[in-house]
Amino acid sequence: MNRSFRFDSVMLWYLARRLALAGVMLFGLVCLTFVIANVAPSDPAALAAGPDAGRSQIEQARREYGLDKPLPEQFLRYVGDLAQGEFGRSVATGRSVGRDLGRYFPATLELCLVAMTIGLAVGIPLGMLSALFKDRWLDQLTRIFAVSGIALPPFWFGLLLQLGFATWLGWLPTSGRLGVATEPPEPITGMLLLDSVLRGDAALFWQSASYIILPALVLSLPCLASILRVNxxxxxxxxxxxxxxxxxxxxxxxxxxxxxxxxxxxxxxTLAIIGLRWGWMMSSTVLVETVFDWPGTGLYAVSSAIAGDFKPVMGVTLIVGLNFMLANLVVDLLYGVLDPRLRDA
Amino acid sequence: MTLNQPREPLLDISDYRLAFDSFDGTAQVLDGVSLRLEPGETLGIVGETGCGKSVLARSLLRLNPAPPARVVSGSIRFEGADLLTLSEREMRRLRGRRIAMVFQDPVSYLNPLLTIGTQMTDALRGQHAAVGQAQPSRFVARAEAAALLASVGLAEPERLLASHPHQLSGGMRQRVLIAMALAGNPALLVADEPTTALDVTVQAQVLALIAGLVRDRGLALLLISHDLGVIAASCARVAVMYAGTIVEEAATATLLRQPRHPYAQGLLAAVPDLDRPEHRPRGIAGSIPNLLRPPPGCRFHPRCGLATERCRVEKPLLRELAPGHNVACHHV
Known part of the structure; x- marks a missing residue:
């Protein structure tokens, strides 16, 4: 039928426009992170050369990392690298930021996916029940829960859970992603839960689940609360x-x-808030990963920033920004799927 | 029931009082409404916006949200059972199956995100579930829905079932709502301003459709409207409502010829007469009272030319002037 054809071409055109817009925003983000990284009062060359380096060694490092070039040229090189999927090199470790991100991002993605699943699975039904029993005790309780969920600082709540479930009860591990004795498997997706399912390794699945549950709970709480309130x-x-x-x-x-x-x-x-929350979650992992020692992009960004190493921070910022844009694009497309009026407009 | 007993009317509303509680106080929205409707009979209820006629219509399906709505007294007997005392489960057996409703604005009363087919099959299947019958399969329910759409004069029912409400015209949407109301083969059709949101030409078609259905299926009709013309075209009897009370009830022809209540007279005087262009329509001075603090006595007395001390104190009851002609006024 010609209606579905029209639907497809409209959607494609819409998608193309949105992608172009996302590209423009991404470029803006690149500019911003580059400027911020370069106005920061630290000398990456000195960091690269190490604490005991003399002047000539620092100058050598500066040349090696291209830091002696004028800023516009450095910027063009950075953008050129990004276009090829390269995020530059960390001056502190000398490793490729892109490769580091490839290692850390799956851990963060896994954490966010589990947290979002908790947020949706609890937030939507609870919001529904709360609305059904509006102004009754169930609703009042839920609303108190939602307000505190938004208000509780995640690092404090995380410490509290660690104290309760790990130290006192001893049911769950305190922090990390796997026990020290466990050899991490060769990654397929890099997400341990998914990999263990793909390999059919039940023991690994339950172990990684026991490590992820507390940080995922803490990360999900503000997201859950706002989904609940909107719903x-x-x-x-x-x-x-x-x-x-x-x-x-x-x-x-x-x-x-x-x-x-x-x-x-x-x-x-509710969808709109889910899209926004996904983006926020990606950035608020910084606190949660620090508290739970979760080897993801948040922890990577924090340790790099403390060292004054800015290429990794810029890389993480771009990944977070990209996620924000993708999430909102997906939400917009879902609107079209759910609302027939938008499809025909 | 034995044959000797006097036949019970289909619907018997008796001294029905309904209040709405709010922060500002209690609004007495319906103040002692009494009405009877025989099977197959057509009754119109006319009155200004806010006089309580829609609230009354919704009471028949218990659709007024409670709270804030609160039944103060009275009964609504339908086919022998008091609707006000039924459990929600028992009420569900009636909704759509014995009493069905056609709503005012087909845009807001159809779900914008679901197809017509989903909405109709959900209604059909729900009606079966309410009486504990096995639900027909979606396929069977869909065929039934298509037949219903065809019965209200809609072409290409299959295509309609796959459409969303925004893809239909106003007249089509109202026909869809009417088809949905007919789904359970009800004994009573309550139509709340069914033509108000439609173009004039479509209004006539929809009224003709309702009149035809009432005739062919022997439905009883309760038609709510602020438009006397609409009621005159489709109802044998008419009740005039003012501020939550019935002030006059008569055969439609009688009321149009000789209204007796001052408010009914005022309503008729406000209708322009195309045959007598020299007769200018006159409005009724004042406006409807605030039901949080309704006037004591006759609720119409502040706007009435005939009002006396008695009207300010004593509420007039509905009296029978002639067989089938009741008026609530101290002055007739």
Whole structure:
């Protein structure tokens, strides 16, 4: 039918426009991180040469890393490298930032995916229940929980969980990604949970699950709370809507009214917050990874920044920014899938 | 029930009072409404916006959210059972199956994100589930929905089932809502301003459709409208509502010829008459009262030319002037 053809071409055009826009924003982000890295009062060449280096050795390092070139030239080289998927070299370790990111990013992605799953799996049903029992005790409890979820500082909450579940109860490990005695397997995706499923290694799965659960909980809490709040208020609106009254009058069964007729309408605004939260999560892993010693991009960025090593920080910033943009693009496309009015507009 | 007993009316609303609680106080939205409707009978309810006619219509399916709505007293008997005391589960057996409703604005009363097919099959399957029958498969329900759409004069029902509401015209949407209301083969159709949101030409088609359905299926019709013309075209009897009370009830022809209540007279005087262009329509002075603090006595007395001390103190009850003609006024 020609409607679906029109739908495809409209969507493709939309996608192309959004990708072009994302490219422009990404370039802006590159400029910004480059400027910030270069106004910082530290000398990367001195760092590269080591603490005991003399003047000539520092100058040699400066030449080696191209730091003696004028800034515009350095910038062009950096952009050129990025275009080839190269993030430059860390001056502290001399390693390729791109390769480091390849190692650390899967750990962060895994953490964020688990945290987002918790956020969705708890936030949406709880928001729905809260709306159904509006102003009753369940709703009040949920709202207190949601407000504290947004207000609790993650590092404090993380320490509290470590104290409770690791130190006192001894049920879960305190920090890290795997026990010291466990040899990490050859990565397939780099995400341990997924890799252990792919390899059919149940012991590894449960071990990595026990390590990821606490940091994922801490990371998910603010996200869960805001999904819950938005979903609750949207559900309250949708349950009051005329089309729900009508569907009720026509005899539609209550659970379908709530779980399909109202929830689908409430999902649209909730989606927007999910997209934003995904981006924020990627950046707020910095705190959580530090507290739980989780070897991801957050910890990598923090340790590099403390050392005054800016290429890794810039790399992580770009990855976080890219994720932000991708998440919002996916959300926009999902809008089109969920809302037929947008499709035809 | 034995044959000797007097036949019970299909619907018998008796002294029904409904209040809405809010922070500002309690609004007495319906103040002692009594109405009867026989099977197959058509009754119109006319009144200004805010007089409580939609609230009354929704009461028949218990769709007013409670709280804030609170039943103060009275009963609504339908096919022998009091709707106000039924459990929610028992109420679900009636919704769509015995009492169905057509709503005012087909845009907001259809779910924008679901196809017409999903909305209709959900209603059909839900009606079966409510009485404990096995739900028809989606496929069977869909065929039934297509037949319903065809029965309200919609072409290409299969294509319609796959469409979303925004892809249809206003008239088509209202026909879809009517088809949905017919899904359970109800005994009573409640139509709340079914034509208000439509173009004039489409209004006539939709009214003709409703009139045809009422005739062919022997449905009883309760038609809510602020437009006397709409009611005159489709109802044998009419009740005039003012600020939550019925002030006059009569055969439509009688009411149009000789309205007796001052408010009914005012309503008719406000209708322009194309045959007598020299007759200018006159409005009724004042506006409807604040139901948080309704006037004591007759609720119409602050706007009434005939008001006396008695009207300010004593609420007039509905009295039978002639068989089938009831008026609530101290002055007739």
């Amino acid at each position: 609750r208020s949207e559900m309250v609106e949708c349950l009051r809507a005329d089309y729900i009254t009508a569907a009720r009058a026509h005899g539609t069964v209550p659970w379908r009214l709530v779980a399909v007729h109202a929830l689908k309408n409430a999902t649209l605004p």
